[in-house]
Amino acid sequence: MLSVLDETGQPVAGAYRYADVVRDGMVVDYLGAIQIVRELKEQVEQQLDAQLEYAAAAIPPGTDALDGGAIKHVIQGAGFEITALLDEPTAANSVLQISDGAIVDIGGGTTGISILKDGKVVYVADEATGGTHFSLVISGAYHMDFAEADRFKRNPAHHKELLPLLRPVIDKVSSIINRHVAGHEVKELYLAGGTCCFSGVEAIIERQTGIATYKPSNPMSVTPLGIALNCTQEAI
Numbered sequence: 449m450l451s452v453l454d455e456t457g458q459p460v461a462g463a464y465r466y467a468d469v470v471r472d473g474m475v476v477d478y479l480g481a482i483q484i485v486r487e488l489k490e491q492v493e494q495q496l497d498a499q500l501e502y503a504a505a506a507i508p509p510g511t512d513a514l515d516g517g518a519i520k521h522v523i524q525g526a527g528f529e530i531t532a533l534l535d536e537p538t539a540a541n542s543v544l545q546i547s548d549g550a551i552v553d554i555g556g557g558t559t560g561i562s563i564l565k566d567g568k569v570v571y572v573a574d575e576a577t578g579g580t581h582f583s584l585v586i587s588g589a590y591h592m593d594f595a596e597a598d599r600f601k602r603n604p605a606h607h608k609e610l611l612p613l614l615r616p617v618i619d620k621v622s623s624i625i626n627r628h629v630a631g632h633e634v635k636e637l638y639l640a641g642g643t644c645c646f647s648g649v650e651a652i653i654e655r656q657t658g659i660a661t662y663k664p665s666n667p668m669s670v671t672p673l674g675i676a677l678n679c680t681q682e683a684i
Contacts, residue, residue, distance in 0.1 A: 450488040451672040452500065459673060461495045463488045466598065475518045485526035503528035504679040506671060508558045509535035509572035520684075529683040534675065537562030538569055540640040542674035544664070549636035550629055552621075552653075553671060554643040556580050559621050561628045573628045579643035581617050582610075589613055607647035618649055622656035629659070639663040640670040 449464035465484050469477040489500055505519050523530040537551040537560045544551060547567045553560040557580045563571040579601070587597035600606055625637065637659050639650055644667035654661035664670055 449668070449672040450485070450492055450503075451669065451676045452492055452496065453673070453676045453679075457677055459676075461492045462669075462672070463491045463495075464668075466602075468595075475522060478518065478522065481522045482525040485522060485528075489526055489528065501529055502531050502679055502681050502683070504532035504534065504539075504675045505530060506534045506536045506539040506675045508553075508555070508560045508574040509537060509562060510574050531680045531682055531684060532675075532678045533684065534678055535562065535572055535574075536560045536671050537572065537640070539674035539678060540638075540671045541569075542677040543670050544638050544640070544674075546636075546638055549638060550625070550632075550634045550659075551638050551640060552625055554578050554621060554639065554641040554649075556642065559624050560641075561625060563629065563632050563634060571628070571632060575624045577617065577620050577624060578641070581620075582614050582643065582646070585614060585617060586610065601646070604647060610646075611648050614646070615652065618652045619656055621649075622653050625653065625657050625659075629657075634659060637661040640667050642668040644668075 450462060451459060452461040454460045465488060467484050469475065469481040469484060475481050493500055503523050505523050507519050520530050520533060536553045540551050540553055546564050548565055551562045555578050557576060557578045558574050559577050560574045562569050582601050583594055583598040586601055587594050590597065592600065639661065644663055650661045650663040
């Protein structure tokens, strides 16, 4: 997903593409990722009738040593100067502005957790389990190929039907959250990431963790907007 902000920090354009170039938070199709980002860049440039030069990006927390360089090269390969590389929950907090609590970014392949105290990040973690696992379960249960299952999952009309099937995966996400917030006195969870668009996920997480859980109206856009807010005009 690519989001563009104006000089006042207000969204002015955006574009997104569902793709299987990242798995478990890691780039697995380097050339495919470059091509998609380049096409999104060109699409938004046509919308704005302007050239985009600078971009920031984000990765799952704790994966910088493994994948930070790949993400940086993807952004540069698509024609941007990269100005910042953040972890995803921290980027999300640029929008959410949480002082105390935990941000849970449930993406395609991983669940990232960032715990904040007095507005500062005191703990980050990331574990495999996310939307990809939803799609795999649906694929097996409905005898669909992965791409079809992924599309089926994204249709809100199917969410009520799918919720009992996907409950074990959501419970796994909840257990990941419980393990990482233990000992931190977290009283509120704030959800971000495309997988959180699934209807009812917040109620299950709240019930399983015993922690008040909040979901913005469009959780998929939170992290991309936070990334854009951290973009400057100084390349790293």
